[in-house]
Structures are given as C-alpha cells and as structure tokens.
Amino acid sequence: MKPSAHIARRLLLATLVLAVWWAASSRVPSFVLPGPYAVLQAFSSLLHTPTFLQDVGATLARVGIGFFLAAAAGTALGVVMGASRALADFLEPVVAVFNTVSSAIWAVFAIIWFGLSDASTVMVVFMTTMPLMLTSVWNGTKTVDKQYVELAKSFNMSRLQILAKIYVPTVLPSFFAGARLAFGFGWRVSLVAETIGASSGIGYRLRQAADLIQSSQVFAWTILLIMFMLLIEAGVLKPLEKALFRWKPSPE
C-alpha cells in the first residue's frame, strides 16, 4: 500500500467525521451534542484549569498502582498455576468468577469498603485487570516447548537457568499481550470507579461535567483520553513490542 494513499484515506475519514459531527450538532441543542468548535474551546480551557494536572496525575497514579499490583499478582499466580496442574484445577473456578463480575459491581464494593479514596479506584483496577494478566501468563506457560526443556537439560542447566532461559522468553509474548489488554482495560474502568468513588481525577471531573450538563467538557475529556491512549500505543507499546519481538517472522 502506498503511504500517500494511506494518508489520503485517513484525512478523508477525519473530514467526514467532522462534517457529520458538525451537521448533526447544528440540528440539536448543544447540551445534547456540542459542535466541534465548542469542544475545541472547552478543550483549551480544560488545559488551563488549575486542577487539570492534579486530576490527570491522580487518575494516572491510581491506574498505575492498580495495574502494577495486578501485573505482579497475576504473573505470580499465572506462573504458579502453570507449574502445578492440581493448583490450576483448584483455582480455575475462582478465575472464571472474577472474570464475570462487572467492574461496576467492584466499584460499588470498593465504596462500601474504602469510601471515597484512592484505594477504591486502585481496587477496581486491580480486580478487573488481575484476572486478565493471570489468564495470559497462565496460557503462556502452557506454550513452553518440552523439547526446549530437554535441550536445556542436555546442557546440564539448573532449574533456575531453565526458568530464565526457556520459560521467561516463552511466556514474555503472552505477558506483553496481557499487559497491553489489561492496561487499556484498567484505564477505562478507573474512570467508572472515579465517577462514583473519588473526589478527584478524570472520572470525577467527568461526573461533575455531566451533573452540570457541560457536554462540551465531557467531549473534551474524551478526546484527551483518546489522544493519551494513542500516544501510549505509538510511543511506548509499539516500539517496545518491536524491540522485544524482533525474533518473530513478520507476517506477510
């Protein structure tokens, strides 16, 4: 595919979206659908709000802590379940239950247990992302090739060496895929948690804007979040993936 054709298509799509948005917004009251210009104004005033960085920082910290704890616990449990079939069989229903409970339910419980605090959001992020990490890592341990382990043994490798040189590289792609999924998930549910369980942060501001029917504000936040996630994807995840998995044949 030619890069120029690619860019042209993207530009066309952006223009179409803006045109439809503008046309639709001019037909309905602005609290239902604010126009592109109103949102742009809201966006710039948002960036100049004194609490802006505090709110973004608070949300980021909660997501970060929850995600970090979930990654650590999920990886540890995934490895343990991968190592012991009996334990995996024992714990599997728990994982299934955790996967079915809605993040909104965790948010309600979080408020009951922790009230309006950082811990509430951290807990919701943890509870929803931990099973994702666990499942990914656990599946990863299943893909370890017995032949490679036998090879390592023929070189008289210790258990620790086999873990570091065979298991970790095998599980890494699953870990990475799980982490990417979990981070995106954690980021989204943190907002749900903050709308009901926090007195600062992006979710809290969204709720405020909704209460005051400031639709343009809600749009501005949404655009900011989308931009942030795209930035992480293009600036961190993609390069990291490229560097870590150079050894994979590129799909044609």
Add this chain to the structure above:
Amino acid sequence: MSRQAVSAQAETKCLVIPFVDRGLKKAPPLIRLQGICKSFGPLEVLTNVDLQVQAGEITALIGSSGCGKSTLLNILAGLDTQDHGTYTLAERRNPEKAGRQRVAYMFQEDRLLPWRTVQDNVALGLEAARVEKTERHCRVYDMLKLVGLEEFAGAFPYQLSGGMRSRAALARSLVVEPEVLLLDEPFSKLDSQTRSQMHAELLNIHAVTGMTAVFVTHDVEEAVVLADNVAVFAPRPGRITEIVPVELARPRSLLDKSVTEQIRSLRGKLSFNPYPAPSGG
C-alpha cells in the same frame, strides 16, 4: 616447537583445538557397554547389549524403528539409565576446561530457540556452564566459522534455511567440546541434497577435531558413508546382532562400487530390508 607455530598461536586468541588427541587408537575404548538391559514396564527394549567405541571413531546404530537404538543413545547421553549392565566412559582428558561437556546430544529436530540469534543459540551450552563472556564469544565464533555460519551470527532462526539451522544446531553441540557427540537421526528432516552436504560437513569437522561420534539412523547409505563401525540392531527385544566395520577410504562416494557393495551387504543384514539382495550374488 617452531617459531612460526608459536606466533600463529599468539595471533589467534583461541584456536579450534582438537577435542581429543589422536594417536591413542590402541588405548582402551572410550565407550564400553557391557550387558546393557533396559525395560519399560513389561516391554523389554534392550537386552544384553555390548558395544565398544574407540576414541575418534564414528559409530552408527542402525535398525528398524522401535528396536531400542534411541534408548541406547539416551543411556549414552545420561538422559536415561540402564536396568542392568555397565556403561563406562573413559576419563581421558586433562585438565578440565570451563564449559566442556563429556557428551553432547544433537536431537532429531534442530531445536534452535526462536528468540535467540544464531550466536546466542550456539552459546547456550557455554552459558549453562557459566563460561565468561569474552571466552564465550571467542569459542562461539570459532565454531560458527567451522560450520560456515560466521556471516549469520546475528540472524534469527526463522531467517535460516534447513541446512543452516542444522549446522547451527551442530555448532551448538560442538561448542562444549564434547568427548562424544551423540546424534539422533539428526539430518532425517533435510532434503537429500542438504543431507549429503551435512554429511560432508560432519566428516570435515571429524577430520579437524578428531571427535568421537555415535549416531542413530535408519538410513543404510548414511551409515556406510559416515561410520567406521555399524552396529546392526534387531527388534523385540532390541539387541545388537552384528557390528560391521566399514573399512573404506573417505570421502566415500555413492558412485563408488565398493561403497554400493557395502551398502547392499548391510541391507542384507537388516531384517526390515524391503529390497533384498539378489540371490546368489
């Protein structure tokens, strides 16, 4: 020692040193198996196997599938143990060098780790023995040169052809400078042309290093082209029925009459032979 030899040694940091010194042919055998028996449950896999391998010799174990030849190889490798009988591997090398292994095993599949480059794959055994980094690089590079892969040191396995992967696997087995190289049908998955290239490669390395090798095969031609001795296996229960010496000069061409005759006569000794030798011949 001549001055020239000394300066040549000083120039190259590490030379490929013959793994075993030759001229010890009359010494006691490097490998001695006596009365080896092995059963898996009620199944008798090996019964009363005797085998001696001299240092520097190539020995082929040949027979139909399920005749216990792979089990014998596993016993030689220490991946399995016999129920009865004795297995002695003579202690002949002094002093011990870091990262040296008594036996190395080359599997039927190349088993290159896909996430490692060729040089890191070859270095695996030295890493396991915690050989220091600069020495590791040096020895890996020498070995890659020996198998003609030095230009592909940084390539990943998926970028290599079947023959190159096989050579990388061979280098990985040889870098630990084993006294005995064990090969379990190592080239059976290659096309016939690449396979004969690998045979030439292996014989070349054998000539350079003087290594001892034991390999399992079901290919009579492969056995005759490579081996000094061919141990013929019969199945149920697995036993060695005959040890056939191949006293032909190398390289052995399949176009040579003496080679083809040896192949035909060996086929006749194998019970699974689908093409019996013409009667009266």
